Amino acid sequence: MPSKVYFSPAGATNWAESLIAKAKELFYLAELDKCIKPGDTVAIKVHVGEWNRTAVLRPEYVACIVEEVKKCGGKPFVTDSTTLTYHAFNSRFDEIGILKSAYRHGFNPNSLGCPVVPADGYIGHDDVRVEIPNGIILKETYVGRAIACADAVLNIAHAKGHPITSFGGCIKNFGIGGQSKRGKYTTHLAMWGDPADAIGYPLVNAQNCAGTGCKWHKLCEDGCPESAITISEKGFKLDFGKCRLCYSCQVTCLFTGETAIGFRDDYFPYAQIAMSDAARGVLNLFAPEKVGYMAYVVDVAPECDCFPWAGLPIVPDIGILASKDIVAIDTAAVDLIDAAPNYPGSRAEELGLKPGDDKFKAVNLVTPRIQLRAAERLGMGSMQYELEKVEPVLTPENIGKHQYLQEPSTLTLRKWYKKGGHVLDGVLPFKRIPFEQRNWQEFA
Ligand code: SF4
Ligand code: SF4
Numbered sequence: 001m002p003s004k005v006y007f008s009p010a011g012a013t014n015w016a017e018s019l020i021a022k023a024k025e026l027f028y029l030a031e032l033d034k035c036i037k038p039g040d041t042v043a044i045k046v047h048v049g050e051w052n053r054t055a056v057l058r059p060e061y062v063a064c065i066v067e068e069v070k071k072c073g074g075k076p077f078v079t080d081s082t083t084l085t086y087h088a089f090n091s092r093f094d095e096i097g098i099l100k101s102a103y104r105h106g107f108n109p110n111s112l113g114c115p116v117v118p119a120d121g122y123i124g125h126d127d128v129r130v131e132i133p134n135g136i137i138l139k140e141t142y143v144g145r146a147i148a149c150a151d152a153v154l155n156i157a158h159a160k161g162h163p164i165t166s167f168g169g170c171i172k173n174f175g176i177g178g179q180s181k182r183g184k185y186t187t188h189l190a191m192w193g194d195p196a197d198a199i200g201y202p203l204v205n206a207q208n209c210a211g212t213g214c215k216w217h218k219l220c221e222d223g224c225p226e227s228a229i230t231i232s233e234k235g236f237k238l239d240f241g242k243c244r245l246c247y248s249c250q251v252t253c254l255f256t257g258e259t260a261i262g263f264r265d266d267y268f269p270y271a272q273i274a275m276s277d278a279a280r281g282v283l284n285l286f287a288p289e290k291v292g293y294m295a296y297v298v299d300v301a302p303e304c305d306c307f308p309w310a311g312l313p314i315v316p317d318i319g320i321l322a323s324k325d326i327v328a329i330d331t332a333a334v335d336l337i338d339a340a341p342n343y344p345g346s347r348a349e350e351l352g353l354k355p356g357d358d359k360f361k362a363v364n365l366v367t368p369r370i371q372l373r374a375a376e377r378l379g380m381g382s383m384q385y386e387l388e389k390v391e392p393v394l395t396p397e398n399i400g401k402h403q404y405l406q407e408p409s410t411l412t413l414r415k416w417y418k419k420g421g422h423v424l425d426g427v428l429p430f431k432r433i434p435f436e437q438r439n440w441q442e443f444a
Contacts, residue, residue: 175276
């Protein structure tokens with residue numbers, strides 16, 4: 001049986017077609033309300049985005065779901081986890097940084113209508129160990145405690161690319177975003193194998209390093225949280241015994257245009273599989289009926305929201321998806337992106353991609369379907385889905401359904417004006433002045 005995925009396209013010409021109104025409708029059509037019993041604590045997992053990232057979810061996309069969770073009697077909180085360092089200037093490595101980044105992007109209690117709670121504590125050490133008996137690579141992972149302890153969880157993803165996992169949707173929102181720091185080290189395969197041949201460790205091309213002759217060498221040395229890197233005139237030395245695979249040195253070297261530290265080519269597909277394992281770990285904490293998914297396929301940048309910048313989206317905004325199946329919703333997002341035309345000036349256009357091409361494979365070099373197939377093998381859901389397109393029709397009954405007030409605000413003003421003190425009292429009737437006919441076409 002294919003899984004049901006509900007889809008509302010982006011774009012609107014009236015109240016009922018607002019993406020917010022559509023999100024609220026999809027929440028019920030996909031039966032995400034059934035995840036919540038009155039009194040349940042509901043973790044709403046989002047990616048709050050890196051400092052200076054400009055393609056993250058708009059807070060209203062999440063606030064509208066918070067409102068519905070409350071109507072269901074749930075006690076929602078919005079959550080995200082701390083990062084590894086990833087690069088030397090990462091903002092979200094601790095609780096203060098994650099909150100400041102969240103607030104800067106507009107995710108705060110005032111805008112959302114609920115608390116914002118870092119999932120894994122002050123420096124990412126507060127977690128719950130989870131076994132993954134059927135894991136393909138990983139057999140355990142560590143989930144942020146705030147997520148693990150919730151009664152229900154809603155995974156609200158931003159669909160976008162990722163240079164390591166190719167695509168980031170709902171699977172990544174759990175498989176990386178739901179993990180504490182040690183969960184992330186595990187998911188990144190730092191613990192897998194022996195340092196001499198471990199696939200997760202930095203791939204060193206020492207001959208490409210000019211040592212202290214490299215203008216980035218100070219940053220390179222300072223960028224390792226484990227002090228595993230020493231730079232000298234002869235080049236650099238990496239102490240694999242100290243390395244925990246935080247990505248900081250690879251990113252510093254690669255993103256500054258150097259080529260001395262990188263990854264094995266086969267790291268990328270394995271990283272996707274491990275990410276699906278770790279997402280399985282999150283699901284192992286919940287009964288299936290307590291987990292629901294939404295994905296905003298808008299601002300589909302080629303890289304992840306963990307980047308401190310945003311490339312042009314690769315496709316125009318597509319819309320919003322909702323489902324009870326994590327594999328189906330991510331498969332639908334990837335398929336819709338592949339089917340879409342290129343966004344002008346984007347990397348997809350530079351590459352000359354056509355509708356139907358595997359866009360993330362072209363942009364990020366590995367097909368994102370690896371994570372989908374792995375997740376399917378892990379019993380997390382199905383890549384077979386039935387897409388039900390939902391295009392609300394404006395009616396007198398639904399016109400105000402999702403507005404700030406459900407009855408016309410004009411009626412409220414009418415009531416207040418009747419009480420007196422109206423700004424126009426004493427001014428009306430307006431003193432009319434003759435209207436001189438002018439030729440507006442002079443300005444056209
Ligand atoms: S950034 Fe790369 S090339 Fe420069 S010092 Fe570090 S490892 Fe060497
Ligand atoms: S050596 Fe290891 S711990 Fe240090 S910056 Fe590189 S990946 Fe991170």
